[in-house]
Amino acid sequence: MSKKQPQPERKNFRIKKGDTVQVIQGKESGKRGKVLRVLADDERVVVERVNFIKRHVRPSQKTPQGGVIEREAALHISNVQLVCPGCNQPARVGVRMEGDAKVRYCKKCNVQVDKG
Numbered sequence: 001m002s003k004k005q006p007q008p009e010r011k012n013f014r015i016k017k018g019d020t021v022q023v024i025q026g027k028e029s030g031k032r033g034k035v036l037r038v039l040a041d042d043e044r045v046v047v048e049r050v051n052f053i054k055r056h057v058r059p060s061q062k063t064p065q066g067g068v069i070e071r072e073a074a075l076h077i078s079n080v081q082l083v084c085p086g087c088n089q090p091a092r093v094g095v096r097m098e099g100d101a102k103v104r105y106c107k108k109c110n111v112q113v114d115k116g
């Protein structure tokens, strides 16, 4: 029996698109929002309505006036924590096997984060 070649380990952030996270560091600390994007290579996440930055936009056909737009800037993954659906706290997350599936669970209250 030959073992499968080990895959190059992709960093497992334990945070996925659609998760609710809380910012635990920085000026946005305490804010919660839904993860809009995970930028795995940069170890960053974009969280809905958190960490708005203003961007100056040059006049173009779309925006003849130019101006300032606000949008979410990415946060470093270490500055956010998953909010546990069980205890409603930012919590450390572990991974365990449920049958054949890997599921995430809260290390505080042991509630499973992923649905089935």
Ligand SMILES: [Zn+2]
Pocket (backbone or CB within 6 Å): 084, 085, 086, 087, 088, 089, 091, 106, 107, 108, 109, 110, 111
């Ligand atoms: Zn919990």
